[in-house]
Amino acid sequence: MNPIGVIRTPFKTKKECPIQPVYAKEAAGRVEVFPEFAPGLKDIDTFSHIYLLYALDRAGRIEMIRATFLDDDPHGIYASRHPCRPNGIGLSIVALVGVEHAGIEGTALMVQGIDVLDKTPLLDIKPYIPKFDCFPDASEGWTVDKAWKGKPSGRE
Amino acid sequence: MNPIGVIRTPFKTKKECPIQPVYAKEAAGRVEVFPEFAPGLKDIDTFSHIYLLYALDRAGRIEMIRATFLDDDPHGIYASRHPCRPNGIGLSIVALVGVEHAGIEGTALMVQGIDVLDKTPLLDIKPYIPKFDCFPDASEGWTVDKAWKGKPSGRE
Numbered sequence A, B: 001m002n003p004i005g006v007i008r009t010p011f012k013t014k015k016e017c018p019i020q021p022v023y024a025k026e027a028a029g030r031v032e033v034f035p036e037f038a039p040g041l042k043d044i045d046t047f048s049h050i051y052l053l054y055a056l057d058r059a060g061r062i063e064m065i066r067a068t069f070l071d072d073d074p075h076g077i078y079a080s081r082h083p084c085r086p087n088g089i090g091l092s093i094v095a096l097v098g099v100e101h102a103g104i105e106g107t108a109l110m111v112q113g114i115d116v117l118d119k120t121p122l123l124d125i126k127p128y129i130p131k132f133d134c135f136p137d138a139s140e141g142w143t144v145d146k147a148w149k150g151k152p153s154g155r156e
Helices: A035-041 B035-041
Strands: A005-008 A028-033 A049-055 A089-101 A107-112 A120-127 B005-008 B028-033 B049-055 B089-101 B107-112 B120-127
Touching: A028 A035, A028 A120, A035 A107, A049 A107, A049 B089, A089 B049, A089 B120, A120 B089, B028 B035, B028 B120, B035 B107, B049 B107
Parallel strands: none
Antiparallel strands: A005 A028, A005 A120, A028 A107, A049 A089, A049 A120, A089 A107, B005 B028, B005 B120, B028 B107, B049 B089, B049 B120, B089 B107
């Protein structure tokens, strides 16, 4: 696994960082894709939303069962989106609002609704395709009546 | 990155394997989680759908721009879900239909709508949470009027 780019966001610390894009709708970011991978972005501008997969490079201690940012009850790490997990791969769905071709410096994607720390290593980008990815009838599970405990400043 | 388990499916070869869960609604699989990670599954049974992240361990040659399983026009790999990609991480959303606690042999999740090759190394599981993950108004991009070119047997 080698980074294909880097994610630039306004969030320099975990305390500032929202826990999900849905809580960061206004947050703008810049996804810089290194030149050798930039050709792979052809036609990405036909999509309104994309998945970002990235390395959770500043996550803390991994615990199999722990409290989350949504409540104080302990949940299994695989029943949670908590960043401290084995194989720390982060997943965010963000809105794609522009593409900036910067020649030998690669290509940058302007995105909105980003919940990622600044300078996070980018691993993959996939198009979000509602016919494959949208399950409105899926259960909210244990999160059904939970709201994010803290605004950004409340994050541990 | 080390596998946390293994995904068992009816699909032994790429030719047999559907390209997306939506084309494999009836396909049942078994996600075996190794014992040391099994405690992390606590409360996963409250969700109806989960993300599986896995290693695309039998993908072929990586090309930045290529034809896809949906059409013959070349698209950038990041505008496509094609499995042959840098940092080969696969992403599938599947229905969780049961949990089987098998003690020292770990825990198995029974899933439906699986589009993964048998014996694929599992990297991560995340709950699918509609309030975070469902964007019904997202664009279908270049895929809007495309259907899967082949039934399973048509896959290259």
